Every structure is written in structure tokens, then in C-alpha cells.
Amino acid sequence: MALRYALLSLLTGRPMTGYDVAKSFATSVGHVWHAPDSQIYPELRSMERDGLLHGRVVPWGPTTTKTEYRVTDAGRTALRAWLAAPKQPQRTRSPMYLMAAYLEWATPEAARDRLEEHIAFHAEQLAVLRRTRDTLTDGSHPTLAHRPDTLEGPEAVHATAFKVFAYDGMIEAAEQQIAWARRGLALVDSLTADDGSWKARTLLP
Amino acid sequence: MALRYALLSLLTGRPMTGYDVAKSFATSVGHVWHAPDSQIYPELRSMERDGLLHGRVVPWGPTTTKTEYRVTDAGRTALRAWLAAPKQPQRTRSPMYLMAAYLEWATPEAARDRLEEHIAFHAEQLAVLRRTRDTLTDGSHPTLAHRPDTLEGPEAVHATAFKVFAYDGMIEAAEQQIAWARRGLALVDSLTADDGSWKARTLLP
DNA sequence: ACTGTCATGTAAAACGTTACATGATTCT
DNA sequence: AGAATCATGTAACGTTTTACATGACAGT
Numbered sequence: 001m002a003l004r005y006a007l008l009s010l011l012t013g014r015p016m017t018g019y020d021v022a023k024s025f026a027t028s029v030g031h032v033w034h035a036p037d038s039q040i041y042p043e044l045r046s047m048e049r050d051g052l053l054h055g056r057v058v059p060w061g062p063t064t065t066k067t068e069y070r071v072t073d074a075g076r077t078a079l080r081a082w083l084a085a086p087k088q089p090q091r092t093r094s095p096m097y098l099m100a101a102y103l104e105w106a107t108p109e110a111a112r113d114r115l116e117e118h119i120a121f122h123a124e125q126l127a128v129l130r131r132t133r134d135t136l137t138d139g140s141h142p143t144l145a146h147r148p149d150t151l152e153g154p155e156a157v158h159a160t161a162f163k164v165f166a167y168d169g170m171i172e173a174a175e176q177q178i179a180w181a182r183r184g185l186a187l188v189d190s191l192t193a194d195d196g197s198w199k200a201r202t203l204l205p
Numbered sequence: 206m207a208l209r210y211a212l213l214s215l216l217t218g219r220p221m222t223g224y225d226v227a228k229s230f231a232t233s234v235g236h237v238w239h240a241p242d243s244q245i246y247p248e249l250r251s252m253e254r255d256g257l258l259h260g261r262v263v264p265w266g267p268t269t270t271k272t273e274y275r276v277t278d279a280g281r282t283a284l285r286a287w288l289a290a291p292k293q294p295q296r297t298r299s300p301m302y303l304m305a306a307y308l309e310w311a312t313p314e315a316a317r318d319r320l321e322e323h324i325a326f327h328a329e330q331l332a333v334l335r336r337t338r339d340t341l342t343d344g345s346h347p348t349l350a351h352r353p354d355t356l357e358g359p360e361a362v363h364a365t366a367f368k369v370f371a372y373d374g375m376i377e378a379a380e381q382q383i384a385w386a387r388r389g390l391a392l393v394d395s396l397t398a399d400d401g402s403w404k405a406r407t408l409l410p
Numbered sequence: 411a412c413t414g415t416c417a418t419g420t421a422a423a424a425c426g427t428t429a430c431a432t433g434a435t436t437c438t
Numbered sequence: 439a440g441a442a443t444c445a446t447g448t449a450a451c452g453t454t455t456t457a458c459a460t461g462a463c464a465g466t
Contacts, residue, residue, distance in 0.1 A: 034296030083311035091239030101371035106288035154402035166306035
């Protein structure tokens, strides 16, 4: 369901072919709602069937065509309705917290590996998010920069402000995850320092 | 996949019937990995088929029976293997960040509603998490308190330490979400204060 | 001619949600 | 006798993942 609104949001910027959508998805909305290409093409079609998009067939090369999708009025209405509707919040479902809560079953080495993995992932995320956040504020963001309708005036200010807001939230969340996992490493150290009981336990059946 | 390990983790504490599992799930592992009862019963069966659990049929009342599941050695091995295996991290998929990034399409009122909803949800989560965290440290947690094998010694210390660690992470994350959403409310206020352009825009087709 | 980009998916499986469904037992 | 708890699911549907699959066009 949310994928649909992610695509709608992206296409409000400018009309695009499925390929364009799939590509720019990865460097924009994809940061908040991941989806592989194989999900995007079928969803665009289904959105066209539902009248949210209008697909115009454009010749591409001598023999082939491509489809350029544009958001319809119904599409814009649907996006607004989605934003106006109360959301039932998503319940937690985090493999990392699950692991963390039962790390006493892992060997100290495995526990450290999982925590370091977590740190590495979020550190990389953080780099991407910070870079993207900067392209938003300096106006060089590839997707936002192609929105002729919203480059000037309050619309542009608002659109950018909310994107920066969203990225800031994700950046903070990533920083928090890293800080938390570091404390986890310290905890593992403190539990292995004093005695060999942990290691010994993990060798039992 | 993770549901399986959530159940395994829970059942390492003590053998339980499906009903017991479903009930204590909600107040323990369910905080990190949500699952409805209707998913739990079938999964327990499938885990028994795979040899991770052993189900013992116990008479219950004069005519009926119940099944008590106990983790097998293979189950404990599977749990350890899961904790030792590298995890490919889950990509972001957050309706809230998606909405936040495109809030310029909502009316200011809708934007405020979504943000307040977010705050309310995480505030409630926070209360539950803090309460549960406290029952862990004072030893009154209903599920942990029933683990005869691990009530004393380093096992108990380790098991509790990691659970507290996991809850602390979730508590911080919830606090961060609330602080972030509050900044969002301030942003909405600042963007509506100066001119009427936002409101006007949302009335267009 | 070759390489990289553009273009577009399908098929099967796994996972998760929602709604529905039933009956025994124990406690008051 | 009635209420709350214990016990256990199924069926249908929707979403997401994974793996596979193909070919035209544009630039060097």
C-alpha cells in the first residue's frame, strides 16, 4: 500500500518512465521506503488501472516504445487522502533487537560480530543520508532539481523543508543505533572480562 | 524466519503450551518482534516438524489435551547458529518517514494530526517499555521470573543484562521519535505562520 | 563490434495480516 | 449457571522477496 504512495510522491515531481522511476527511486524515496525494480513496474501498471496515473506510450528508437507515467488529478487526491488518514502504527519487528535481547545464547565473538555489523551498516547509511541531505539544502538533489514547477516560491521551500526534516530524523535514528550498539560492545566486554562462565556456557548442548 | 527464533528464544526459558507461548509472547519477545496468535500456533507445529521443538501431549481436563513444547538440542543449536550468522540488514520501510518527506502535500491540519499521532503512539510504547524494563531489573518480569534454570548465577546476570540492553535501545529510539516529531510540529507552525500559501496550495486540483 | 544503459518484466515462494471459527474447562 | 480463561486453529488475501529473464538502443 505504501509503495503506491511512495511512487505517487515521486511522480508528482515530473512525469517519468518506469525506468526513470526505478532509478530515481533508489536515490530518493527509496531511502524511506525500499523497493526493488521488480515491484515498481507492476505497481505502476496497477496504479494506471486504478486511474492514479496516466501512461503515455512514447516511441523510443525506431522499433520500440516506452511508457511515460504522469500523476492524474485522482492520483493527487489519493495522495492527499492518504496523508489525511490516520495511520495504524507499525508494530516493532526488529531482528536486531530480538538478537540483542538473547545475546547470552551467542558466543561472545558472535555477539561482537553482530553488533559490529550493525554499526557498520548504520555508519554507511549515515554517510548516504548525510550526503543526500546536503544535496537537498544546496539544491543539487538529482530528483528534486528536476521539478520545474516547484523550483521557486513557497512550494519549493516547503517541499525541501519536509525532506530535510525526514532525513534529519533518519540521520538521528542511525546515530542512535550506532551509539546503542557501541554500548552493547562495551557490555559484551564487561561480561567476558571477569570470568569464563559465558564462553563455557555456550559450549554446552 | 525471525518469528521462529523469537519463539525459540522464548521457549528456552521453560516448556510451554501454545497458549502459554501466545500469551507470554505479547509481554516479552512480542515487544521486539510482533506476531498475532494466529501465526504462533502454526509456526510451533512447523518447528516441531523441523525437530526444533518437541511437543508432548498432556491431558487437560477429562476429555481434552494440550501440547507442551520444549526446545530440543537441535533447537538450541539452531538458535546459536542464527545468532552466529551474519544478518543482511533490513532496508528502511517507514510509512512515517515517507509521509514526513512529502508533508507539503497534506493540509497543515493533517500534517499536525499525523505528527501528533506519531507522538502519541511512541509515548504509549515508551510507557510499556519503561514498565517492562523495570520488571526486568527488579526481577518481577512474568516470563523471566519463571525460568528456574537461570534464576541464579552468571546466566541470569547475562540474560537480564542483554534484555535490559535491548529495552534501553528501544526506549531511546522511542524518545528520539518523539523529539523528532515535536520538531516537525514546530516546523509546521513556522511554515503556516508567515503566509497562507500552504493552505491555499492544498485546495488546488 | 562491443559495452553500458535503457527498457521491461514474470514466476514462485515466503511472509504477514485479517477475519473468522469453535469448544472445553475452571472459577465464582 | 454464567463468565473468564484456556486451548487451538483455518481460510483468504495481500505484500515482499528472490531469482530469473530478455532484448533494443546509444556511444566508443
